[in-house]
Amino acid sequence: MKLPIVVSDDSKEPIYYQIELQIKRLIVSGQLQAGAALPSIRALSHDLSCSVITTRRAYQDLESKGFIETVQGKGTFVQALESNTQDQIKEEIVYSILKKAIEESKWMGYSLTQLKEICDKAIDDLERGDDRP
Amino acid sequence: MNLAVEIQSLVKTYNNFKLGPLDLKVEKGMVIGLLGSNGSGKSTLLQTIMKLRNPDNGSVQVLGMDINEYEVEVKERIGFAGAGLYEAFKQLTVDGLAELVGHWYTNWDQDYYHLLINRYNINRKEKFAHCSMGTKKKVEFVLAMAHHPELLILDEPTANVDLISQQRMREDLSQFMEDGQHTIVMATHLQEEVKQLCDYICLLDDGEIKDMFEKDEIQNRWARLWLSDLPDHFKDDIRVWQIEESPTQIVTNKFSELEKELQQQQIEINQVKRLELHEILEYILQPSSNS
Structure with a gap:
């Protein structure tokens, strides 16, 4: 699956932050519902032409803030928010x-x-x- | 750090060319793009990792084993495409080559081979010698993939390959990397390949590693800035690689650092533009580089 995310090289914001913000936006606006699967780190890197180091950082931040959860061997999913x-x-x-x-x-x-x-x-x-x- | 490739003090000389001495560490789960001009040593480096050329000095560890001591065991787990590997067998058909290569690997997957042959529209009955340059590249790629290696070593895998197949190869390589347990070291000249696949860029110049960095680090380092003013002391700053007037603009490789200093000195950054990869390479590789 592809996410409607666009990153800009010319933005002052680092790419990992742009990804993080846009995924947050998709989640709070309800476009990504709790339980929805997110693309793998490698697939998202491919789509956005960035390194896995960058996407991993975005996912790790989102995970530590409780937006998403990675289940070993299954994938990454949207968490329910309060x-x-x-x-x-x-x-x-x-x-x-x-x-x-x-x-x-x-x-x-x-x-x-x-x-x-x-x-x-x-x-x-x-x-x-x-x-x- | 779990390393897929570890090279130490590697030296290889032949004719008038000297590769190294160079050190290189490739982390498992990463795609490393080797970039550099023709003749910078990319193919020599890849062939030396594969022990197709014996180094004069230094050691090469692949997947935790010394390639000299465990050549057969290590090569079982590597997929290699490049260097005209199959030219000696060019009288064979594509299927004939696959049969030959299949014998080298215990993991050879004939079904997966068929799937890839169809996916890339390769005529299995064609003699390898009669295949076009692009088709040969595709055959090499398929033969490198069909035994499910852990490490792929690829020398310009998509050179001369048609656009649709190129895109499919990039998709297959992404898929190959999906579980984080696989690794790719590839020489390439294609921006698209670097963008969609690579995590690290290793820059070779005249047989030496000139620089190695995470791809997205470029965004923090290199930029063209349009400024409200440029005080004289910045004109000799080694972080400023180029200055142009009307409107005032500079190129820097230390963007984050310079951004803070400019702000402190009340200089407005009117616009920021990141450089394209080839522009950056040109700055790094220029002979009078001021780094």
Whole structure:
């Protein structure tokens, strides 16, 4: 099976972290349900063109945080999450996406006040059902 | 660390070429890509590991055994493809070759051989001598796989091979590595092969190991940075490999380190771009390298 994960070489975030974050995202959003099997470390490395050292690190982190579990000889599976952990992770993910967008805007020279205006506008537009930029 | 290959102080000279002295450790469960220009010693190294060439000096341990003392036992557990191994038997058909090679291995799996022959669209009745370059490569690959070795030693396994078969070979090699108990040492020139398969890259230059690193380490080390400004003291910094103007940009092999220092000095990194493998090789292998 293939996971909808995309890693970017040009990101400032290390590849193992990108993998970790995206798997977390798939789990908390419910796209990967508890009990679902994950690809093997080697298969994921092949798909993402990274080394097994990198994917192993991502899996080990996810395992130590209780997201996944490796059963010797059977494979790696998604663990059931407690609902408060789930909320916490969701917030973490949204935070990191917003932070990235803010950094990008700052780089283009926007002030924080301007950013808030843009953010308010985006929220208004979405609520009015108008998703054009 | 559980080692599949351990080479110590290996030296091999012939004609005008000298390989080594070199040391190399290959961990079990890993794929090591040997990279380097033509004539850098990749094939010689692989052939010396296989004892197809006898070293002048040094030792080669494969799967925990000295290849000199336990040649037969060790070779049972290795699959080798390369070096025109079968040219001496080229009057045989593909099936004839398989029969010959099958006798060398107690683990030979005739069913798996048939499966691979079909998978790679090889005509079993064809004389090896009449096969195209690409088909010969595929036959060598199939014969290396069909006895379920623990270690594969491959010399440019997909050179001249059609694209679909290349992709299948990479899939089969990934599958081979699946349980973490197998190991591959392969010489290659193909970026795609390195990306999809390799965990470590070993860089050979003029018979010596110039560098060996985990593949994804490249991401932490090499980058092109576009900067808001470049103070003079960075211009002589050995970590800065190239400087270009408008817009100001540098190439570095110590990205993480430099990133922190630039931040401390209030210099903005406007954009980061990782280098492609061949660009990195060019920097590392350039004669006036400043490392």
